[in-house]
Amino acid sequence: MAIIKPFRAVRPIRDKVSLVASRSYQSYTEEERNSRMNYNPYSFLHIVNPGYKYQKEISGEERYQLVRNRYLEFIEEETFIKDEDTCYYVYKIINREQESFCGIIAAASADDYATNVIKKHEDTLTNRETTFKEYLKTVGFNAEPVLLTYPDNDTIKNVIGTIIEERAEYEFTTTNRETHYVWKVTDQKQITRIQQAFQSIETIYIADGHHRTSSSFLLAQDLASSNPQHQGTENYNFFMSYLIPESDLKIYEFNRLIKDLNGFSKEEFLIQLDPWFRIENRGIEVYKPSKPHHFSMYLDGEFYSLYLRKTNYEFKNALEELDAQILYTIILDPLLGIKDLRNDSRIEYSHGKEDIVLVKSKIDQGEFKVGFGLFPATVDQMKNIADQGLTMPPKSTYIEPKLRSGITIYEFGDF
Structure with missing residues (x-):
């Protein structure tokens, strides 16, 4: 039984989302990163590469703290807002080959990872797990969802089908010709149907993001052990995920x-x-x-x-x-x-x-x-x-x- 929760996302205001959104930091060359940061003050790259502001390479705990500072600046400048209610977020991507991917951004349970409800197919490296856990512990947020996949489910499919008939909260196209759509799911009946549908699924699989998942689990253990009032419902017991049906997953060699x-x-x-x-x-x-x-x-x-x-x-x-x-x-x-x-x-x-x-x-x-x-x-x-x-x-x-x-x-x- 998978526990997949709605949450209150921090996200860009509508007119800035296309400027904020970035690919994974590691996917850029240094020249590409610098070019984007030179000409786009709203890029999320400014948050994850805080040394750029000082033209200096910064690493370790000092970098983590500066990442947090840049994040707080985006909030103070109202580039980011936080939703008032807990939501699911339906996220659809159409790539340049006109292939479509559609799933739900939600909070997945670290305990489900520990008990093998969420299963892995790759080994992780201990040093990478520990490094990213310490990063998460300092910055206090996660901005890149783990990709999870689940068996095709008619209930979830039908709810998503209804949601995407409405106008999307976000709709933007990137320079590599991908179009992104995001819908907020605020209707309590739809939220309940989605949550109950996931509770009927015995196993979910990590498709991409094994180190992020294992680091989030280690973080949950760490913060629980240091919290005398730990109850198991705190946000640190969950990690942000993008869940798509198996039929939407595309695997290349x-x-x-x-x-x-x-x-x-x-x-x-x-x-x-x-x-x-x-x-x-x-x-x-x-x-x-x-x-x-x-x-x-x-x-x-x-x-x-x-x-x-x-x-x-x-x-x-x-x-x-x-x-x-x-x-x-x-x-x-x-x-x-x-x-x-x-x-x-x-x-x-x-x-x-x-x-x-x-x-x-x-x-x-x-x-x-x-x-x-x-x-x-x-x-x-x-x-x-x-x-x-x-x-x-x-x-x-x-x-x-x-x-x-x-x-x-x-x-x-x-x-």
Whole structure:
């Protein structure tokens, strides 16, 4: 039974929302960030990059405190307002490919994460969890929702369908041609129907935002232990999430680029692959896998298709059926000597929204020696791996939608 609560969001006034909203901080290059902050005083980037104001790199607790200060300035200047009533927020995105994503921004329970009502499919890094927990503890707010997905539900779908017939609170288009809509859900009957519908759902899955979720759970534990009047209903026991039905989730692959063949010649490497794959040389024809357990490889100016020989590879669990795991088990670890997929400098990743030609061009330019293309994982694979208590290798999925920061903000600190 999932606990999904409405909350009072802090959010931009209507005429400033398109100026405030920003992509995730890490998705910009330094040049892009500076350009946006130079010409847009309302960008949320000014809050999360407070050192820009002083032309100085600031880190650690000093940065966290300045983030909080910039946030308070946006409130004092009335760029941000806080809703008087608890609400759900229906959020719809139509991307440049005219794909539509529609879900609900709400507060999800940290306890549900602890009890596996909210399930994960990726491992998290302890240092990142702790760092972000300390950041949250100082700033007292969260501005980037965790992406959660749930089984398609007719009740939620019908309520959302009614809500989006009305005029949106926000409607704006970004420079990458995405159109964003947000509706406030204030009708108590609609709120109750949504809340009860989620209570009937046994399991919700993290699609994107594993570190943010785990950090929010650690924060809840930390603040509860220091609060003698802790009751379990405080805002810090929840974290802001964007919940969309599984049918709306879009999963792309991450392709792998490797800098060398670990001492093998091209011919030796192909011979090492032969026991595991049926190999076809595709020449200069651009090849992308068309189904699971098929891989593409670009090496020495030519594409190859690699079809897994299933007689030699045994599927013992859901993880071993995942193409990213197959590639790691057969090629990356034993042949190329890449054991640490997060930190090995010999491997880089290119997500599937970027054309396979990008992989080809980086290899042709000599940056890398070989590239591998994968078929995207499915929602069912992601769920099966989570249900079995397993975790995917790093960079197994690139998931959309990607939300903008600063459109709804969840406060759990004292302001």
